Each structure stands twice: as structure tokens, then as C-alpha cells.
Amino acid sequence: MVDTTIWFGTGASVFFLAVVLFCWFAATRGDIRSPFYYIPPLLTTVAGLAYVGMTAVTLDALPLPVGVETLRFADWAVSTPLITYYLALLADTDRSTRAVAVAANVGMIGLGYGFVTLSGSLRWVAFAASTALFLGLVYLFVRTFQTALVGASRTSRSLFVSLRDLTIATWLLYPTVYPLGPAGVGVIDAADIDFLVVVLDVTAKVGLMAIVLLRQYELTTFRTRDAPSAADPEGA
Numbered sequence: 693m694v695d696t697t698i699w700f701g702t703g704a705s706v707f708f709l710a711v712v713l714f715c716w717f718a719a720t721r722g723d724i725r726s727p728f729y730y731i732p733p734l735l736t737t738v739a740g741l742a743y744v745g746m747t748a749v750t751l752d753a754l755p756l757p758v759g760v761e762t763l764r765f766a767d768w769a770v771s772t773p774l775i776t777y778y779l780a781l782l783a784d785t786d787r788s789t790r791a792v793a794v795a796a797n798v799g800m801i802g803l804g805y806g807f808v809t810l811s812g813s814l815r816w817v818a819f820a821a822s823t824a825l826f827l828g829l830v831y832l833f834v835r836t837f838q839t840a841l842v843g844a845s846r847t848s849r850s851l852f853v854s855l856r857d858l859t860i861a862t863w864l865l866y867p868t869v870y871p872l873g874p875a876g877v878g879v880i881d882a883a884d885i886d887f888l889v890v891v892l893d894v895t896a897k898v899g900l901m902a903i904v905l906l907r908q909y910e911l912t913t914f915r916t917r918d919a920p921s922a923a924d925p926e927g928a
Contacts, residue, residue: 696886700747700760703890707740710898717905727781728911732901735774739897742767743890764889765805771897773797775859776829778900782852783837784844793832800825804866808875815875823867830860851911854903862896 711733718729745763748754776797780790803825806818833856841849869892870876873885880888904911 696883697747697750699887699890700743700750703894704740704743704747706894706898707736707743710901711736711740714901714905717908722908722911727778728904731774731778731781732897732904735771735778736897736901738771738774739767739893760886761805761808765801765808768804769798769801772801772863775896775900779833779837779852779856779859782848782855783840785837785840789832789836789840793829796825796829796832800829804870807870819867819871819876826863826867833860847909851903851907854907855900858899858903859896862892862899865892 714729714733714736715724718724718733722729724730742763745754745758746760749758749760749763773794776793777790780793785793800822803818803822807815807822810818837852837856841852844852866889869880869885869888872879874882
């Protein structure tokens with residue numbers, strides 16, 4: 693339990709540090725009013741708050757009757773759709789495509805929560821359905837989103853592909869790791885699952901922010917391209 697508390701506390705610290713650094717960068721060298729700049733720190737703020745809650749749970753300091761998994765999936769239900777929306781925004785997809793992608797993402801997380809809370813065959817039905825939605829998201833990322841970028845510049849496509857590939861690579865490991873844990877076949881114990889998930893969460897979310905910061909000059913092309921539509925409610 694002590695190790696788990698340390699991992700959760702470390703995760704929360706890394707997320708909040710990333711928020712501060714990214715917001716400073718956006719305010720001084722970017723445009724914090726642009727969704728390309730305010731979405732990354734927003735999703736890591738959500739993750740950081742969830743990890744504070746998980747730390748409190750392990751210390752028996754949370755007054756609310758919720759567990760680690762509930763907080764973890766509540767985080768994912770908000771932060772991962774924000775990542776999906778961010779990729780859709782970068783790809784300049786239409787409004788309906790963004791809505792479908794975000795809805796699929798929310799459904800994937802909801803069914804994933806079913807996998808860790810249900811029992812018997814229903815648990816594996818939920819896992820299969822969640823995995824199917826994940827594969828559908830991968831298709832959207834690789835085909836639909838990529839197609840929308842056909843007319844974009846080479847640097848724009850390069851940034852999108854980097855963020856997309858990081859997202860797919862990290863998200864692919866969740867349905868691989870979880871079935872091996874206590875909710876599945878029990879090959880990996882709960883403490884190790886917690887550690888692996890913290891590493892994956894930090895890699896997926898802070899890694900996305902790091903790529904954006906390191907390649908900020910490429911992000912400028914997206915801001916210029918989407919400035920009119922980003923301000924238009926119909927284009928959002």
C-alpha cells in the first residue's frame with residue numbers, strides 16, 4: 693500500500709508540474725486562448741486531481757465512499773475524450789466525426805469500467821465491447837483523421853502523426869495489462885497494475901504535452917489554419 697501511495701502521489705505531482713510548465717509556455721510563447729494550448733493542461737489537470745483522490749484513498753483520507761478504480765475511470769472518462777477531441781481538432785475533421793470519435797471513446801471507457809466492476813461472463817462481454825470500440829477509434833485515428841489531413845503541410849501531418857502514434861501505442865497497452873491483473877486472470881497483482889497504469893498515464897498525457905512543447909513551431913500552422921473555425925461555434 694505504501695508503494696501504491698508513492699506512485700499515485702508521484703503521478704499527481706508530475707501532472708501538476710506539467711500543467712504549470714505548459715501554461716507558462718502557452719502564456720509566454722503561445723496562445724492560452726486557443727484549444728491547441730488549453731486542452732493539454734486541462735486534461736492533465738483532470739488526471740492530477742484524480743491521482744490526488746487515489747492517493748487520499750490509499751491513505752484512508754478521502755471522505756467519499758469511492759475507490760481507486762472509480763476515480764481512475766472517472767479521470768479516463770474525461771481526459772481520454774479530450775485527447776481524442778484534440779487529435780480530431782488537429783486533423784481538422786468535421787463536427788460529426790469529432791462527435792462520433794468522442795462518443796466512441798466515452799463508450800470504451802464506460803465498458804472498461806464494466807470490466808473491472810462486473811463479474812462472470814458479463815465482465816468479459818464488457819471487455820470485448822470496449823476493445824471493439826478501441827479498435828474503431830484506432831481506425832478513425834489512422835484512416836479518417838489522416839484522410840482529413842491530406843491537404844495539410846508536411847509539418848502539420850508530422851506533428852499529428854507523432855501525437856496519434858503515441859496515443860495508440862500507450863492506449864494499446866491498457867487492454868493488454870488489465871486482463872492480466874486481479875480483474876482478469878490474476879497474473880499481475882494489484883500493486884503492479886497500479887504502477888504500470890501510472891507509467892502509462894504519465895507517458896500518454898505528459899508525453900503528448902512534451903511533444904507539443906518541443907514542436908511548438910509546427911503547432912502554429914494549426915492555429916493559423918483553424919483560427920476562424922475555432923472561434924465559430926458551428927465549427928467547434
